[in-house]
Each structure stands twice: as structure tokens, then as C-alpha cells.
Amino acid sequence: MRGRTTKLSLLALAMLSASGCSLVQPVQPWEKGMLSRPEMTFETDRLDAAYTEHVYFSKEAASGGSGAGGGGCGCN
Amino acid sequence: MGLAGRAILAAALSMPILETARAETVPESAVISYKYLDYQESQLGEDRIGVKARAWSVLLPFAGDWSVQATYTKDAVSGASPRFWSKAAASMRDNREAKDISVTRYFSHDTLTIGASLSDENDYRSEGFSFAGTHSTEDKNTTFNYGFAVTNDDISSNGLQENKRKVDWALGITQILTSKDIVQLTVTDVQGKGYFTDPYKLFDLRPDSRHQNTAQVRWNHFIEGSDATLRLSYRYYTDSWSIKAHTLGVEYVQPLPGGWVLTPSLRVHDQSAAEFYVNPADFPWTATYSSLDQRLSAFGARTYGFKVSKTFDANWTVDVKYEKYLQRSGWRLFGQGSPDIDPFDAKMFQLGVSYRF
Numbered sequence: 001m002r003g004r005t006t007k008l009s010l011l012a013l014a015m016l017s018a019s020g021c022s023l024v025q026p027v028q029p030w031e032k033g034m035l036s037r038p039e040m041t042f043e044t045d046r047l048d049a050a051y052t053e054h055v056y057f058s059k060e061a062a063s064g065g066s067g068a069g070g071g072g073c074g075c076n
Numbered sequence: 077m078g079l080a081g082r083a084i085l086a087a088a089l090s091m092p093i094l095e096t097a098r099a100e101t102v103p104e105s106a107v108i109s110y111k112y113l114d115y116q117e118s119q120l121g122e123d124r125i126g127v128k129a130r131a132w133s134v135l136l137p138f139a140g141d142w143s144v145q146a147t148y149t150k151d152a153v154s155g156a157s158p159r160f161w162s163k164a165a166a167s168m169r170d171n172r173e174a175k176d177i178s179v180t181r182y183f184s185h186d187t188l189t190i191g192a193s194l195s196d197e198n199d200y201r202s203e204g205f206s207f208a209g210t211h212s213t214e215d216k217n218t219t220f221n222y223g224f225a226v227t228n229d230d231i232s233s234n235g236l237q238e239n240k241r242k243v244d245w246a247l248g249i250t251q252i253l254t255s256k257d258i259v260q261l262t263v264t265d266v267q268g269k270g271y272f273t274d275p276y277k278l279f280d281l282r283p284d285s286r287h288q289n290t291a292q293v294r295w296n297h298f299i300e301g302s303d304a305t306l307r308l309s310y311r312y313y314t315d316s317w318s319i320k321a322h323t324l325g326v327e328y329v330q331p332l333p334g335g336w337v338l339t340p341s342l343r344v345h346d347q348s349a350a351e352f353y354v355n356p357a358d359f360p361w362t363a364t365y366s367s368l369d370q371r372l373s374a375f376g377a378r379t380y381g382f383k384v385s386k387t388f389d390a391n392w393t394v395d396v397k398y399e400k401y402l403q404r405s406g407w408r409l410f411g412q413g414s415p416d417i418d419p420f421d422a423k424m425f426q427l428g429v430s431y432r433f
Contacts, residue, residue: 024253026215031255034298039305039329039337042250042260042294043099047111047131047147048383048397048426055115055424059403061347061372062313062321064264065292067208067223067246 042066100210100219102137102182109133109430113151117422125168126155141182149174172197178206185212199233208246221248221262233275240270256298264290280367282352287316305329313347319372321347322409335387341399343379346409357416373414376407391433397426 027035034040057063115127129151137143154169178191186209193204208223223246231238248262265288272282292311299306306328313321327341350372352365378401385395403420405413 024217024251026217027252027255029216032252034256034300035252035258037298037305039307039331040258040296040298041099042258042296045395045428047109047133047428048395050131050147050149051111051113051115051129051426052399052424055401055422056345059117059371059401059420059422060321060345060377061315061317061319061350062290062311062323062345064244064266064288065290065311065313065323066262067221067248067264 100182100187100212100216102141103135103143104137105432106137107133107135107430107432109428111426111428114425115422116155117420119418119420122156124156125153127151127153143180143182144177145180146177147175170197176204185214185216186210200229200231202227202229204228206244217252219250221250221260222246229270231271231275236275238271238275240268240272242266242268256300258296260292260294262290262292262294264288264292274367274369277367277369279354280369281365282367283317283365285316289314303331317372318351319348321345337383337385337387339381339383339385341379341381341383343377343381344409345377345379346407347374347376348411349374349414353414355415370417370420373405373417374408374411375403375405375413375417376409377401377403378407391431393428393430393432395426395428397424397428399424 053063109132111131111133113127113129113131115125115129117124117126129149131147131149133145133147135143135145150171150173152169152171156168172195174193174195176191176193178189180187180189189206189208191204191206191208193202193206195202204225204227206223206225208221210219210221212219223244225242225244227242227244229240229242231240244264244266246262246264248260250258250260252258266286268286268288270284272284272286274280274282290311290313292309294307294309297306297308298304307326309323309325311321311323313319313323322345324344325341326343327339330338332338350367352363352367353372353374354361354363354366354368356368379399381397381399383395383397385393387393401422401424405415405417407413
């Protein structure tokens, strides 16, 4: 089941990447004003994210998702 | 020493997260930030664990194509131990220090980042090393993200000396869909080997390996009429302990005149129980592995949050955030919750200041 999930996710990644240039109308540099706003990026308030992620890490069984954890954590 | 909940919470706070979605260009200015956290959890109206944490972070561009980011966190945990099945005394106190640093080199279409982290407390020491990168297409509408991290934890409590190692992989793609929409898909794989048992809990014996996988999609949409941004996220989680979880996040970011930004948020979480989780009422049990840890039970959870930030003179930003977290076995979206679990609540308050120069 886990293997299947990974494969499906990778397939979805590959499809999204392959379709990136064909299905999606390319956005031109001069059309990116709204996208450059901080809230439109995926980098949020770093310290806020660290605090809240770790509260969830410590109180729920699931964790991760946004990237590779850098360690420094003594939790199960 | 030897205090319940420590391994659960104290050490858990402020692990550096190496986001795959890093900035792809050199930061325009340096930023120094401070954030205070006050966390208090309660069960059946009684206060349990409380955490007060302080973190300082600095982001500094240098030599044209480089930046360095460093964080220092200090937290203090105190309060009564978790409600059930703990070996510990009724009250506890613990301190922890964590440091991390990363250096990024920017190229025309790529970035490379290396990082290191260290977390120290009485009975737990964790060291981590990470490597991550991004690659953007010529038009910069598509960015591939990747990350790799290794972690080594040494656990020494109640006379035991144990070790745990983890290897993390992350792979993602960020795609600009329209001038108002950007999506990101990330998959992660974490292989852990070693001591996963909670030494502070009775009848807790867990497998010595854990394989975790996630698939997460995030979508940011700009609403032109109101200048607001809707930020949506969904994560699917599964692991070798038979836990499956769904987590949905919604944030609505509304800038207002005068440098104010209001951000209400909602998070909904659903998880099944670990295969070796046992209900307290089923005692005695005979399985090889067992845990009564409420965190490994089946439940639903919701978080209601509200954040207000205000920017002064374009350089100073002050923000305040309040969140209420509620965990209920009866709130599952898919399937049944675990029986005999008391409702669990937590309040989180954050105060932050940052300065750009």
C-alpha cells in the first residue's frame, strides 16, 4: 500500500511535470506581480511554521510533508 | 530527568524544517527575527504540559550569490504529565536548546543548500545533516525541489542507552498555473531504525523501524478583487505502523491599509490508529508490541487560528497569533475513533518581531 502510494505520487509528479509546459499556458514575467507577494509563495513565517509543525509532530502520529526534516528532534 | 512527556513534547519543538520550497533568488535584504511561543494543553479541564519557547533567527545574504540562515531556540517545558499510563511523577520541568544553520548558493536556475542541526537536553541529543536543491526551467514557471537529510538521535534515560537513525528524502515540483495560481506537489520518504519506544510510558514497546510516506499538495490562489490570498493544503500520510492520516489546511490572508494583515486559518486532521495501539480497556494484551499513547490512537482534530501582523516603516514587522487545537476520538472523518479517550485541548499563543536591513 505504501509502495503504491509512493508510485502513484511519483506518477502524478511526472505527469504534472510533463504537462507543465503543454497544458498550462505559460505565464510571462510581466504577469508575475501577484505571484511575487510573500503570501503567494510557499515560504511562510519560518519560526511560526517550526513551532506549529512541532506541536503537531508531538501530538499526532503523522508528520512531515513539506520537505526533508533536518534533524535536531528528539521525538519518536 | 526521567519525566513523562519530555520525549513527546520538549524535544519535539523547533526541529528545523528544511523546506523544499526555498527562495530561488538571493534574498534582497537581511532579516532578523524573534518569536515567543506559549503553549498550554489541558484535558478534562486540568492543565497538563506547558511550553514557553523563544527562538531567534537570522537570514543574511553575502558575497552576491550566497545566503546563510541560522536559528537558535530555547524552550522550557513544565506541568503535569500526560493523563494515562505514565511512569513519571505528577509534575515535570525540562529545558532544551536547539541550533541549526544552513548555507545556500544561488545559480541562475538552481540553488544548493547544506544544513546542520543540533538539539540537546538531559536525556536526548539529536544531530542532523541535510542537503537540498532546486532547479527552475528557463521561464521559471516550473521548479523542481529535492532534499535529503540524515538524523542521529541518542537517547539516555532511566539508565538506558539507545540510538535512532533516520534517512529522509523529499521530491517536489512547483508549478505556476496562472498569474494568480501556484501549486506545489511534494512526496517524502522517511526510513527510521532504532529505538522508537517511549521510555516514560508503561506497556510501551514499539517496533525498531518505521517507514513513513507523505504526498502533499499546496495551492495558493490570489483573489484580485479583495487583494487576498487563499492558501490551501492537503497531506496524505501512511506508514509501516498502519497509520493513515489526512490533513487539510486553509488560510485566508487579507492585507489591509496601514500595513495590517489578518490571517484566519483552519486545519482539519484525521488519523487511524497504529496497529499496536491498544485500548486501555483491553488490558491485559498479549501482542509483541503495544502502546497506550493517545498520539497513536484513532482520532480527528481541528485547529482554529487567527494571526494579525503589522508592518512599520517597511522594515519592522510585529505579529501575534492565537490557535486553539481540539482533539476528539469522535471527530474522525473516515472510520471509527479509538474508545475511552478523553478530549484533548491545547492553546498556542505566538508573538513575533522581525527587522529587515
